[in-house]
Amino acid sequence: MHRLDPQKLPRHVAVIMDGNGRWAQKRLLNRVAGHEAGAESVRAVVRSCREIGIPYLTLYAFSKENWQRPRTEVEALWRLLKRFIRSELPELMEREIRVCHLGDAEGIPEDVLREVQNAVAQTASFRALTVNLALNYGGRHEIVRAARLLMEAVHHGTRRPEDLTPELFATYLFTADIPDPDLLIRTSGECRISNFLLWQLAYTELYITETLWPDFREEQFIEAVREYQRRERRFGKTGEQIRCEP
Numbered sequence: 001m002h003r004l005d006p007q008k009l010p011r012h013v014a015v016i017m018d019g020n021g022r023w024a025q026k027r028l029l030n031r032v033a034g035h036e037a038g039a040e041s042v043r044a045v046v047r048s049c050r051e052i053g054i055p056y057l058t059l060y061a062f063s064k065e066n067w068q069r070p071r072t073e074v075e076a077l078w079r080l081l082k083r084f085i086r087s088e089l090p091e092l093m094e095r096e097i098r099v100c101h102l103g104d105a106e107g108i109p110e111d112v113l114r115e116v117q118n119a120v121a122q123t124a125s126f127r128a129l130t131v132n133l134a135l136n137y138g139g140r141h142e143i144v145r146a147a148r149l150l151m152e153a154v155h156h157g158t159r160r161p162e163d164l165t166p167e168l169f170a171t172y173l174f175t176a177d178i179p180d181p182d183l184l185i186r187t188s189g190e191c192r193i194s195n196f197l198l199w200q201l202a203y204t205e206l207y208i209t210e211t212l213w214p215d216f217r218e219e220q221f222i223e224a225v226r227e228y229q230r231r232e233r234r235f236g237k238t239g240e241q242i243r244c245e246p
């Protein structure tokens with residue numbers, strides 16, 4: 001039993017899955033062994049979200065900046081991602097979980113992209129849970145891409161600059177149809193955003209834990225949601241206003 005308040009569940013949880021390398025180093029293992037162990041945590045958190053009834057989960061799996069890692073690690077990460085998506089697809093389908101991709105398709109190795117696109121297509125009709133995989137993703141890239149699309153629309157006369165609002169801008173992001181995250185979890189203690197969902201995290205509750213990603217399982221996930229439920233979200237108002245609202 002997780003004893004969470006069903007009235008105060010986050011609609012969308014985003015996770016910066018960090019600390020695989022340190023987990024492996026502590027055990028005198030290769031960093032890639034840490035990524036492999038981290039895959040088990042992905043499985044646990046996806047299952048947990050599905051069971052609790054959280055409708056959106058976004059996982060930061062490969063950033064634009066991660067291309068700068070040693071080539072062998074980059075290759076191992078993509079190989080692992082491909083294998084993981086392929087092996088998880090039957091269970092995702094069985095549990096009616098939809099997979100979406102956030103990030104640029106261009107740049108992702110072709111065989112991996114095919115696997116991602118296949119998972120997205122096969123699960124497109126499911127709504128029990130949406131898992132967004134942030135792959136080849138960068139927050140600034142996403143914002144610049146949206147700005148470019150808008151500029152093109154203005155150029156073609158389908159938009160006018162004076163129509164631009166934050167709500168309209170958001171429809172040009174990868175997350176157009178997805179609510180902003182209520183909770184951001186970052187494992188392994190780093191207190192930074194690392195170019196993740198820069199626009200969407202404007203009012204998100206942040207939860208940073210020292211636990212390394214491969215050690216972050218259902219129990220730790222539920223504790224993060226429990227901590228979220230203890231927070232008072234004010235959105236600029238006073239605490240009194242929030243507590244008096246119906």
Ligand code: IPE
Nearest residue numbers: 017018019020021022023061
């Ligand atoms: C997160 O773990 C996984 C990815 C970035 C893909 P790291 O590999 O960043 O682990 P640390 O930060 O080196 O411990």
Ligand code: IPE
Nearest residue numbers: 016017018060061062063194
């Ligand atoms: C963020 O982790 C990216 C992912 C989890 C995919 P990093 O380990 O790459 O972040 P920095 O570079 O330490 O900020």
Ligand code: MG
Nearest residue numbers: 018019020021
């Ligand atoms: Mg890291």
